[in-house]
Amino acid sequence: MNRRVLTPRNRGFLFLDSHPAGCRQLVADMWQSCPAPADVPEGAGPVALVIGSSAGYGLAATLAGLKRAGIRGIAVSFEKAPTERRTATAGWYRTAATADIARAAGRDMVFLNGDAFSDAMKDQVADLVEQRFGGRLDYLVYSVAAPRRTDPVTGATYASVLKPIGRANRTKTLVFDDEGVPEVREAETGPAEGDDVEQTVAVMGGADWERWIDHLAGRGLLANGFATAALSYIGSSLTAAMYRQGTIGAAKAHLEATARALNERLDRTVGGRAVTSVNGAAVTQSSTAIPGIALYTGLLRGVLGEGMVPPVRQLAALWDQLTGAAPLALDDEGRIRLDAWELTDEVQTAVAGRWETATTDTIADLADLDWFRAEVRRLYGFSVPGIDYTAAVATDVPWPDHTS
Template structure:
């Protein structure tokens, strides 16, 4: 077993290594932050498939589903194993910790590591549902953020891009130097060109979600009342040009259109439904890559403080609506909205005022920088309270296996 003292080494918001003990404690912390239901289901809980289960909102969906609904089933993610030179990715260690936690609750969760876009993974999941979980799937949560996707039918690989549409976009963004000193800088992103929009929709739209449903339907694995939700984001007008009105926004609109089409199909075939679930802002490995989002999220925390709703509490609310523990509330576009706490007029006005006056000189009093930096580090298992970062830690953690 390889033991090392790990220190955070990063390039911007991307860290080169992850801390196994910190990642494990993060899972525990998320679990403890998830409210417990009044009555935990006894016996065999509903069977769920969560695609993208190791990070961000997908991880929150896994832990909230386990705690709020007593789910069992299959969790899919795509993570890198440890090597002699590098630790595993943070999601690898979080998955190992989630598996330990699931075993402690007596719930049967199987964790698969691989390409969720591939038909090979779809076959593997279908086989498990058929052979291990009674041949019936109750819920599917789709939470995938990926840079590229290969179409199994054509072999074509598509690449998603973060670009505005029509013209270049200049926006403020937040950066930190090697010593952690903050800088507010203006950056310009050129407009989408050629087939950028189509490529992004092919990766981040609803095509793969629909393919999962088709695959599981073809195997006769959808239970009566089967419900599926794809996790999405709309965000603030401050970031709309690069996000909701940009290439990713077109993909999100395609995801929502896919939900409406799938819901009609599922209603007729199994009395089920498909929805998109719009979540609020959070510090995730995906969101930190979007220009302006880091600044916006830091300012939002500066306005709301502890009233920022963490992903696991949002996903607890989602599970309550999906399982009937709470009424299912949809907006005019048939979306579950878990972002209303963020998008009120008062909150957005306060954030916009701070955004206008945010500079390198003023940012420290406008945004909660300590919180934001710690949140970024916690994505990789660093800056987690209770962890001794001077102590060697075992990095060679195995992927959780499963017995037949």
């Protein structure tokens, strides 16, 4: 068994190794912080599929679904196994921990590792729904953030980019040096060129979500009343040029258009529903890559403190609405809004004021930097309370076995 003492090694917000015990404890903490469980007898919960289940809001959707809604079913993610030289990805360890929690809770949950964009994975999931879960799927939550996608029909590979549309964007951004000292810089990103928008929409838009629905419907696996939600984000006007008005925003607009088309179709065919769920800000492996988002999130925490709503509580609210435990609350665009706590005028005015005065000299007084740094490290299993990081830990944790 490969046992090592692991210390964080990083390049900016990207860490080279992950800590298995820290990732396990992080998942356990999320489970504990999820609101009280649903009263669902063992083996009687709805059958759900979570695509993109190992990180961020997808992980929160999986844990909240297991605890709050009593789901059973399938979770799909794409993670790297441990090697002699490197640990597994953090999502690998988080998935192993989630599988143990599901088993202890009496929830039959299968965890698959592979390319969610591929037809092979869609076939594998459909086979499991048919053979293991009674041939009917009640819910599908789609939470995929990927750098590229290969179309299984044409074989074309598309790559997503983070760029503004129309003109270059200059924004404040937050970085940390090798010693962890914060610096507020100006970052300029050139505008989308050529087919950047189309490429990003092909990866991050609704095309694959719709293919999943097509595939499952084609096998006759959608239950009456089937509901599906794709997870999204809108965010603040402070980050809009790079996010909602940029290439990623174009993909999110396509995702929402897909939801409207799917909603009409599902209502007609199975009395079902499709929505996008707009979540609030959080520190995730995807969000830290977007210029300006780190600074904004740190300032938001500085304003709200414990008033920030963690992902697992947001996703518990989503499951309540999907299952009918709470009324379905949609905005004028047909979206479930879980971000109201973030986008009030009072909060946004306070964050904007801090944004204007944020410099390297003032940032420590304006943002909760200790929280932000710890949140980034916790994405990889470091800085998790209760873990002895001086102790050697086994890194060759197996992927959950679903054959039993």
